[in-house]
Amino acid sequence: MSGRVRIDVARRFLAGFLPAVALLASAIDRPAFAADRFPLALKDDRGVTVRLAASPRRIVSLAPSLTEIVFLVGREGSLAGVTRYCNFPPAAATLPNIGGVSDPDVERIVALSPDLVLCTTDGNPREKVRALEEMGIPCFAVAPQNLDAVFTAIERVGALLGAADRGIAEAAALRRRAQRVRAATRGTDAASPNVLFVVSTAPVIAAGSGTFMDELVRLAGGRNVAARIAGRYPRLSVEDLVAARPDVVFVAGMTGVERFPREVTRWKEVPAFREEAVVTLDGDLVTRPGPRMVTALERISAALAAWREKRVKAPAAGGGGKR
Amino acid sequence: MTAGGKRSGAVFPVLAAALLGALVLSAATGPVSISPRAAFDAIFRGTDDTPGRVLLSLRLPRALLGALVGGALASSGVAFQALLRNPLADPYILGVSGGAAVGALTVALFLSADASPLLPLCAFGGAALAALAVFLLARRRSGVSPERLILMGVVVGAFLNAVIMLMVTLSPPGKIPGALYWLMGDLGLGTPRRVAVLFPYVALGTVLLYLLSRGLDLLLLGDHAAFQAGLSVERVKTATYLTASLLAGSVVAVSGLIGFVGLIVPHGARVLVGSGHRRLLPASFLLGGAFLVLSDTLARVASPAGELPVGAVTALAGAPFFLHLLRRNGGRS
Numbered sequence: 001m002s003g004r005v006r007i008d009v010a011r012r013f014l015a016g017f018l019p020a021v022a023l024l025a026s027a028i029d030r031p032a033f034a035a036d037r038f039p040l041a042l043k044d045d046r047g048v049t050v051r052l053a054a055s056p057r058r059i060v061s062l063a064p065s066l067t068e069i070v071f072l073v074g075r076e077g078s079l080a081g082v083t084r085y086c087n088f089p090p091a092a093a094t095l096p097n098i099g100g101v102s103d104p105d106v107e108r109i110v111a112l113s114p115d116l117v118l119c120t121t122d123g124n125p126r127e128k129v130r131a132l133e134e135m136g137i138p139c140f141a142v143a144p145q146n147l148d149a150v151f152t153a154i155e156r157v158g159a160l161l162g163a164a165d166r167g168i169a170e171a172a173a174l175r176r177r178a179q180r181v182r183a184a185t186r187g188t189d190a191a192s193p194n195v196l197f198v199v200s201t202a203p204v205i206a207a208g209s210g211t212f213m214d215e216l217v218r219l220a221g222g223r224n225v226a227a228r229i230a231g232r233y234p235r236l237s238v239e240d241l242v243a244a245r246p247d248v249v250f251v252a253g254m255t256g257v258e259r260f261p262r263e264v265t266r267w268k269e270v271p272a273f274r275e276e277a278v279v280t281l282d283g284d285l286v287t288r289p290g291p292r293m294v295t296a297l298e299r300i301s302a303a304l305a306a307w308r309e310k311r312v313k314a315p316a317a318g319g320g321g322k323r
Numbered sequence: 324m325t326a327g328g329k330r331s332g333a334v335f336p337v338l339a340a341a342l343l344g345a346l347v348l349s350a351a352t353g354p355v356s357i358s359p360r361a362a363f364d365a366i367f368r369g370t371d372d373t374p375g376r377v378l379l380s381l382r383l384p385r386a387l388l389g390a391l392v393g394g395a396l397a398s399s400g401v402a403f404q405a406l407l408r409n410p411l412a413d414p415y416i417l418g419v420s421g422g423a424a425v426g427a428l429t430v431a432l433f434l435s436a437d438a439s440p441l442l443p444l445c446a447f448g449g450a451a452l453a454a455l456a457v458f459l460l461a462r463r464r465s466g467v468s469p470e471r472l473i474l475m476g477v478v479v480g481a482f483l484n485a486v487i488m489l490m491v492t493l494s495p496p497g498k499i500p501g502a503l504y505w506l507m508g509d510l511g512l513g514t515p516r517r518v519a520v521l522f523p524y525v526a527l528g529t530v531l532l533y534l535l536s537r538g539l540d541l542l543l544l545g546d547h548a549a550f551q552a553g554l555s556v557e558r559v560k561t562a563t564y565l566t567a568s569l570l571a572g573s574v575v576a577v578s579g580l581i582g583f584v585g586l587i588v589p590h591g592a593r594v595l596v597g598s599g600h601r602r603l604l605p606a607s608f609l610l611g612g613a614f615l616v617l618s619d620t621l622a623r624v625a626s627p628a629g630e631l632p633v634g635a636v637t638a639l640a641g642a643p644f645f646l647h648l649l650r651r652n653g654g655r656s
Contacts, residue, residue, distance in 0.1 A: 200500045203511070203630075231628025235504075238512060239381055240629070242373065243354040254495065263512055269373045 042160055045143040045153075046121060052138060055162030056116035060109050062129075063101055065290035066118040066142060066157070067092050072291050073158040073166045080112045088284065088292070106131050116140060118157065122289075144289045146215055147297070151175055154291065174294045178219070181301045185221030193307050195222035196246035196272070199283070201260045204236045212293065213252065213286050220301040222248065238264055247271045248307050250300065252283040275310070279303045334595050338609035342390060345616035349386040350378060352620050385513025388521065388577065389619045389633075390612035392510065393584055395525045395574045397592070397611025398604055400585030402532050402567035405539040405600065406560060407469040413586035414571035417476030417564075421483025422453025423575035424506060428487060431502050432494035443520065443576035450572025453479060458564055466546075466557045467564075508581030508634020510619055517577055524573035529608060531566045535559060536600035543598070583637040584611050587645045614641065 041051045060081040061067040067086040070079055076091065081098040096112065099105035101123040109117065114137055119129050121143040129139050140160055144150045151171040158167015197213040198206050206226035207213035211233070217224045225244040226234055236244075241264070249272040251259075260278070268274040285296035351357070357365075357374040365375030399414035407416070414420075426449025430442045457479050461471040491502055504511075532539075538559035541549035550556050571585070592607040615633070618640055622633040 202501050203504055203509075205500055205629075208628075229627065229629060231626075233628075235629035237354075237381075237623065237630055239353050239355050239377055242377060254498075261512075263514055269376075 038162070040160070042140070042156065044139075044141040046141045048139075048141065050116075050138045050140045050160070052116065052160065056114075056160070058112065058114045058116070059161065060098060060112055060114040060117045061086065062098070062104050062117060062119040062124045063288075064088065064092075064284065065288040066120065068288065068290035068292065069142075069154050069157050070118070070161065072154060072170050073161060073163040075161040075163050078161065080114055081109060104128055110135060110137070116160070118142060147178060147212070147219065147293060150289045150291075150293055153289070170291070174291060177294045178297060181297050182219055184305075185219075185301060192221050192223050193247035193304055194225050194245060194271075195248050195250065195304070196225050196241070196244065197250045197252065197286075198236075199233065199252045199254075199287075201251060201264070204238075204241065204260075204264065205233050206236055207252070207286075208232050208234050212289060213250070216286065216293070216297050216300050217250075219297055220304050222300070222304050238267060242267055242269045245269065245271055247275075248277045248279065248303060249273075250286075250303070251278065251280045252286050253280045254283040277303075277307055334606065335609070338595075338606055338613070342609050342613040342616070345613040345620070346383075346386045346390060349389065349616050349620040350382045352624055353377070353382055380515065381513055383513075384515050384518050385510055385619070386616055387518050388510055388513050389616040391518065391521050391525045392574045392578045392581065393588075393615025394608035394612035395528060395570045396581065396585040396615070397588035397607040398529050398532055399567045399570040399574075400611075401589040401592075401600065401604055401607050402535075402539065402563050402570075403585075404589055405542050406563045406567070407473055408543060408545075409469065409473065410590070411586070412473075413582075414567065414574075415580065415582070415585070416480075417457045417472060417568070418453040418479035418483060419450045419568055419571045420575060420580050421480045421487065422456075423447070423450035423572055424487050424580065425449050425453075425483055425490070427505060427576070427579075428490045428494075428502055431505065432490055432498050443517075443573075446576035447572050450568065450575055453483060454564070454568035454572065458561075467560055472564075504632050505579035507632035508579045508637070509632045510578050521573060521577050524569065528566050528570035528573070529604070531562070532570075533601070533604050535563055535566070536604060539563065539600040540598075579632075579634070581615070581634045581637060583634075583641050584615055587641060588614060591645050 038052060038054045041049050043049050057078050058080040059070060059075070059078045061070055061079060062083060064083060064086045067079070067082045068088055070076055071089050071092065079092075079095055081096045082092055083099065083101050083104065084097045085101060086092040086095070096108075098108045098112070101120075102125065104124065106128050109132060117129070117132055117137055117139040119139050119141050121141050129141070133139050140157075142153045142157060144153045151174055154171040154174070155164075155167045158164050158170070161167075195217045196206055197217055198204055199213075206229070207224070208229055208231055209224070209227040214224045214227050225246050226236070229236075229240075249270075259280075265273045265278070272278055279299075281296060281299055285292050285299070350362075355374060355377045357378055361370075361372070361374040362378055364370040365372075365378050396414055400412070403412040403414060403416060404410055406412070423446040427442050427446035429449075430445045434441065457472065457475045458467070460479070461467055461475040463471070487506070491499065491506075494502060538549075538554055541552050541554045542556070542559065542563075544552070546556050549559075588611040589603070589607050592603055592610050595610070596602040596606040615637065618636045619633045621640060622631040622636040625631060625636070
């Protein structure tokens with residue numbers, strides 16, 4: 001008798017326990033933001049816990065990357081205001097304008113009576129965000145520092161906006177695309193090209209280590225020559241270019257500054273200038289920690305693949321020369 | 324106020340050697356290593372390899388540009404200090420800098436990137452217009468008084484500064500770094516062409532100022548005394564003003580706003596050779612040239628994060644050095 005009882009207890013225990021384990025496991029797999037159940041409390045990238053009683057209906061975005069994420073998770077209908085730089089998707093540009101990233105107009109934001117402000121610690125002035133918080137507007141700061149953190153940010157913003165599943169799905173799709181690029185570069189046994197990524201052509205200012213551009217170049221299988229120089233955005237002389245001999249040069253194009261002056265490109269010691277391997281990318285793709293960073297990664301990877309192909313066809317060109 | 328007197332002429336060979344040494348040091352410093360042999364071959368045999376091309380097309384032009392700019396700023400500073408009878412005068416005091424900046428920024432910010440050959444021209448044009456405006460505003464039937472010149476210069480300068488701030492704020496974000504470097508003072512790319520463009524202006528300006536030396540000496544005594552000494556005061560003032568503005572304007576056009584050199588180098592030179600302009604002007608030119616070439620070399624190599632704007636280095640490195648110089652020779656200048 002007592003034996004049966006014991007088995008029964010054990011069975012009952014297991015029956016109760018297993019689902020609990022499964023639940024726990026899923027909770028670990030998808031942390032607090034998994035369920036878009038409100039009220040919701042989520043810690044932002046400043047460490048501030050933001051509490052929302054209900055899914056936000058009037059959102060103000062203080063950065064183009066955040067606007068792109070809101071559109072990505074399908075909550076653009078709730079966007080009440082964006083910055084003057086928010087130009088993607090094109091529909092974003094038609095939304096009410098609250099000023100710039102570094103100079104958001106607090107009064108205009110308050111006038112929109114938002115129930116959530118999405119902000120970043122990389123560009124939004126801290127005291128303005130604090131002023132909004134003091135007026136009782138919840139501000140959620142997103143500041144991803146690498147590509148993985150961008151994907152996580154998409155999931156977190158999705159959860160915050162009541163679109164957790166969409167956020168998780170979109171982030172997963174982006175992760176897959178990034179993974180494909182990484183797998184492709186791992187497959188090649190060709191040497192990795194020396195790459196320079198510039199954010200300004202006159203003067204030449206490069207993206208050094210600690211920047212998204214540096215990470216994208218590395219993920220695409222290139223070697224960032226500016227990463228050896230100290231500082232995130234080192235300024236290079238023409239002589240530095242001649243000494244570094246990049247094989248491929250990317251330009252983060254911004255209005256009016258897509259090309260190098262001729263006095264710079266005439267230095268044919270630089271393989272990228274000799275072989276005309278200067279690629280201009282839309283600056284927005286590489287400077288905004290948003291979904292389109294993966295597009296940038298794919299384009300960089302494609303450009304490096306083209307360089308490798310050219311090198312296989314004409315090995316006499318010698319790539320980096322004597323080094 | 325000795326006019327050099329006891330100090331022997333040995334000062335000039337020393338200053339010339341300092342400038343030459345600075346030029347050599349600057350040409351020898353940089354990320355591409357150039358052996359003395361390669362340098363010799365490049366200069367005297369015309370070999371066409373990378374080190375040679377770096378030396379001849381980048382480093383030497385940049386060093387010479389630094390010498391011309393530094394010398395011109397210092398000479399212009401001497402002239403303004405005499406003209407305004409004010410030791411705090413510098414080449415930028417009368418609105419030249421603001422005018423040049425507005426001219427240059429108009430090109431840099433609002434025209435296409437390929438319009439850069441226009442930049443020096445527009446900077447020079449802006450400087451000339453601003454200088455002329457200040458001069459005409461300050462002039463009265465009785466002539467030009469230093470006080471009115473300074474007052475008008477400050478007013479015009481403040482107005483132009485506001486215009487500069489507006490232009491930078493309203494410019495496309497991608498163009499702001501270039502504009503800021505220019506405003507901080509930056510020799511930028513040294514090319515033989517830029518040296519060739521600047522040289523005639525600097526040569527003409529410094530020679531003209533040298534010819535005005537005696538007039539400048541007399542101006543320091545005051546208008547009345549100068550007039551009694553037989554000087555056509557107004558003519559000398561006008562000539563000095565226009566020449567010094569020409570020098571400052573042409574230099575600003577290629578290098579942006581490099582502060583400090585035009586203000587302090589003349590005082591340093593006075594400590595060495597006294598305040599007679601026949602000695603003070605050449606001494607200031609040599610000292611200013613050497614100082615700027617050295618500062619620029621430092622600006623190129625000092626920071627691991629790439630080149631610094633030389634304008635930051637001139638003040639940072641120069642101020643303590645010249646304070647020391649002035650204190651040691653207390654009250655001399």
